[in-house]
Amino acid sequence: MSGSALRVVVVYPDLLGTYGDGGNALVLARRAAWRDIPVQLIEATSDGPIPEGDLYCLGGGEDGPQVRAAEAIRSDGTIVRAVGSGAVVLAVCAGYQIAGRSFPGADGRARPGLGLLDVDTVKGEGPRSVGEVVAEPLDGLGDIALPTLTGFENHGGVTRLGPGVVALARVTTGNGNGDGSEGARAGRVLGTYLHGPVLARNPALADLLLSWAIGSTEPLAALDDGEEEALRSERLHAVSRSRFTGRARS
Amino acid sequence: MTAPPTPGLSARARVALTATRALNAVSRRVGIGSGTVIGGRAGLAIDPGLLGRLAAGRTVALVSGTNGKTTTTRLLAVALEVSAGAGSVITNSTGSNMPPGHVAALAGGGSDGPVVLEVDEGYLPASVTTLHPRVVVLLNLSRDQLDRTNEVRMLAGRWRGALAGAMDTTVVANADDPLVVFGAGSAARVVWVAAGMRWRADAVGCPACEGRIVFGADGAWSCSCGFSRPAPDVWITEPGEGDGEAEWTDGRHHRVALSIPGRFNRANAVMAAVAAEALGIPADRALGAMATVDEVAGRFTTPVIAGVPTRLMLAKNPAGWAELLALVCPGDSPVVVAINARVADGRDPSWLWDVPFEDLRGRPVVATGERCLDLSVRLRYAEVEHQTVRDSVAAVGVAGEEWPSDAGRPVEFIGNYTAFHDVLTHR
Numbered sequence A: 001m002s003g004s005a006l007r008v009v010v011v012y013p014d015l016l017g018t019y020g021d022g023g024n025a026l027v028l029a030r031r032a033a034w035r036d037i038p039v040q041l042i043e044a045t046s047d048g049p050i051p052e053g054d055l056y057c058l059g060g061g062e063d064g065p066q067v068r069a070a071e072a073i074r075s076d077g078t079i080v081r082a083v084g085s086g087a088v089v090l091a092v093c094a095g096y097q098i099a100g101r102s103f104p105g106a107d108g109r110a111r112p113g114l115g116l117l118d119v120d121t122v123k124g125e126g127p128r129s130v131g132e133v134v135a136e137p138l139d140g141l142g143d144i145a146l147p148t149l150t151g152f153e154n155h156g157g158v159t160r161l162g163p164g165v166v167a168l169a170r171v172t173t174g175n176g177n178g179d180g181s182e183g184a185r186a187g188r189v190l191g192t193y194l195h196g197p198v199l200a201r202n203p204a205l206a207d208l209l210l211s212w213a214i215g216s217t218e219p220l221a222a223l224d225d226g227e228e229e230a231l232r233s234e235r236l237h238a239v240s241r242s243r244f245t246g247r248a249r250s
Numbered sequence B: 001m002t003a004p005p006t007p008g009l010s011a012r013a014r015v016a017l018t019a020t021r022a023l024n025a026v027s028r029r030v031g032i033g034s035g036t037v038i039g040g041r042a043g044l045a046i047d048p049g050l051l052g053r054l055a056a057g058r059t060v061a062l063v064s065g066t067n068g069k070t071t072t073t074r075l076l077a078v079a080l081e082v083s084a085g086a087g088s089v090i091t092n093s094t095g096s097n098m099p100p101g102h103v104a105a106l107a108g109g110g111s112d113g114p115v116v117l118e119v120d121e122g123y124l125p126a127s128v129t130t131l132h133p134r135v136v137v138l139l140n141l142s143r144d145q146l147d148r149t150n151e152v153r154m155l156a157g158r159w160r161g162a163l164a165g166a167m168d169t170t171v172v173a174n175a176d177d178p179l180v181v182f183g184a185g186s187a188a189r190v191v192w193v194a195a196g197m198r199w200r201a202d203a204v205g206c207p208a209c210e211g212r213i214v215f216g217a218d219g220a221w222s223c224s225c226g227f228s229r230p231a232p233d234v235w236i237t238e239p240g241e242g243d244g245e246a247e248w249t250d251g252r253h254h255r256v257a258l259s260i261p262g263r264f265n266r267a268n269a270v271m272a273a274v275a276a277e278a279l280g281i282p283a284d285r286a287l288g289a290m291a292t293v294d295e296v297a298g299r300f301t302t303p304v305i306a307g308v309p310t311r312l313m314l315a316k317n318p319a320g321w322a323e324l325l326a327l328v329c330p331g332d333s334p335v336v337v338a339i340n341a342r343v344a345d346g347r348d349p350s351w352l353w354d355v356p357f358e359d360l361r362g363r364p365v366v367a368t369g370e371r372c373l374d375l376s377v378r379l380r381y382a383e384v385e386h387q388t389v390r391d392s393v394a395a396v397g398v399a400g401e402e403w404p405s406d407a408g409r410p411v412e413f414i415g416n417y418t419a420f421h422d423v424l425t426h427r
């Protein structure tokens, strides 16, 4: 974090904002502000340069806008440079695919990503992955142990992880990357298929990103997350109930 | 209802028509349906060409778009009664807006009067081809139910393809919505109405070139490729609170005073008036007739729920919510917001984060519905103080008890599709 306030940048909400993804940045900004951490929430639309930031949020998008966003972020260069000097990235769904090395365009042809994560995404063979996801976080995410992750996925891609990343979690319900794992992490860049938005349904993940961004090795001050906890437990119960009855319920 | 004679139908079509009517009657009688889909499905199974045959030779108007279809369909039907006579306009008033619902409406209609159909956005191209409408009203296009249909841009392209072949159709289209303008732009005859658009997040990407649409302060918009807002033929001014005036380029202007609230409903009424005019009803007489409509399928009624006078409103997506939040704010009466996520609502309520709930700051708010916990978290991050009560009728009761309105103003209830209908059944 440089300067006076933590800069949370929503990257191209006009192209990558299909699934309420702006919510992730809002959750980060509020959780910082509630702890009296000075924070600035910046929306960087695709008609201008991407500003310097401490924490970048990339969201979901349709095929065409995804390709355009990847091209624009690459030619802009700011995010890749910022990651080199320690910026944090949360990349969700289409944004996750963009953060990788390659992803399929609408025609299925591979397009270059940002290369921030050693992952390649291809079009899946089967139907789109749509539905609730439950995933158990794996070790190696940092000093803060994360609880079970909950979210909603909606994507047609299958993502293969290379040796340069670790998976974020192991799915117990849903598809995630397509091989039983969910998401990927390299350094301070974290990719995931989870919507919800993911940080609203997993505030501990939001706090992990915040602690990376402000360079804190101590856990952040606790907040009253009663409403988030109620939502988490309801979603986790809904999934286990639907598995038990064999019916899709939510 | 006596079935009208149907000369000119083949034996197969007559069998299909009889089956449609019989099944609709049965389904209404035993209460398993509103009698609009089951029969229509059976009829189409027997004769896939039934819809086109039933509509042949009739005056047909179609209404489509993401938001406002049901209301605009109703307003246009009422306007056409001015010359066709009360009860003689055939319409799918229950909102069954796909082909089985259209078959049911046509099979059940006891007259040869004009036909006004609400059409699902995805079915509009096929409906244009099958029904040969005299008029098509295109209201707006925005994201809706993302886990089922996520390509509004693609829909606009399909509209454009279908309307290019409709040489005898007048399209009444919203000039303020770039996706609608792209969809309508191929039509032989278009009347452009500056109907407004509060939600622009889905219209930034240019549908013509994939470039970027830039919006000006005065409602103008354009892309560097040359695709831009057409000069409106009709526009709406808002001379006073709750009042509107529609103006035509030829200098005419008519007052828009409705019994249902909101800027978006005045825009719907003007679109309907322009459509009515294309079918021979003077716009001022059409608007006059529309003023009598005080509810549309329960929307904007103020029944007593759990002992509390409550104004019921339905919003299904961020664009619809943005309009209704603008309608109820500013104000000080309690607001009950209700969210379900059944199949009809879309299973993923992530879109709640696209809704400007921040508008509700300072208001008494109760979050309810099957997904009230998603809503409560959303409201927490919007910094809107609220209570959370899962049962929606109980939620209205809490709102009325904790914040009795001394001015006699009703509690405002806004729900998405099934959440709205859950409360509507408690009227």
Ligand SMILES: [Zn+2]
Pocket (backbone or CB within 6 Å): B206, B207, B208, B209, B210, B211, B212, B223, B224, B225, B226, B227
């Ligand atoms: Zn363009």
